[in-house]
Amino acid sequence: MSREDIEKGSVNLTKGKFGKPDLNRIEIEGRSLMVKDVRKKNFFLRWTLGLWLIHKEWKIYSQLAGMKGIPQPFERIDRFAFSMEFIPGRPILRGEPLPASFFSDLKHALREVHRRGVVHLDLRHKGNILISEDGEPFLIDFNSSFAFKEKGFMRRYLFPLLQWVDEGGLLKLKERISPSSLTPEELAFLKRFNRLRKLWIFN
16 A cells, blocks of 8 residues: 555545544455554654654554454554554444443453553543444554563553553443443442542543
């Protein structure tokens, strides 16, 4: 895929605010792809925040390649853009009936994300979790995420804290969407999480 393909054949879905990537959908070679692109940001944002976000998110998607519940990376187009699998789905709605396996599958996907050294950090936002046409959950938008090396100080001491933030964010979402499905253990976790969340700088 080339920059020319994007300019000629893509449909813009979302304009990213500030330095965040624009989201474009493109059909190419029988495949439906999502393109994340910062090429049209102003010069300063394109070459600073935009460039950093594109590089970081492409690296994270590549690190999560092959995972169920994560859009698959397709191609790094240039320094300002990459493409990945387009997921035909929608955000989950408050109070909607979901398959019994939805949140257990989502929890499993999050554990695998963590096993690969990645934290999402924005799971309280219900727009970052899609329900596919088959009723399966997908984690998307790793713009706020971070990947950690297998060993080192940060992986040993900071990573467990950020995993805990992800787990709490997922349960906060579950509380808003389907509160009756929370288990006693999850309710107890949320109670502790809500007390300590005030210390988290990204509230």
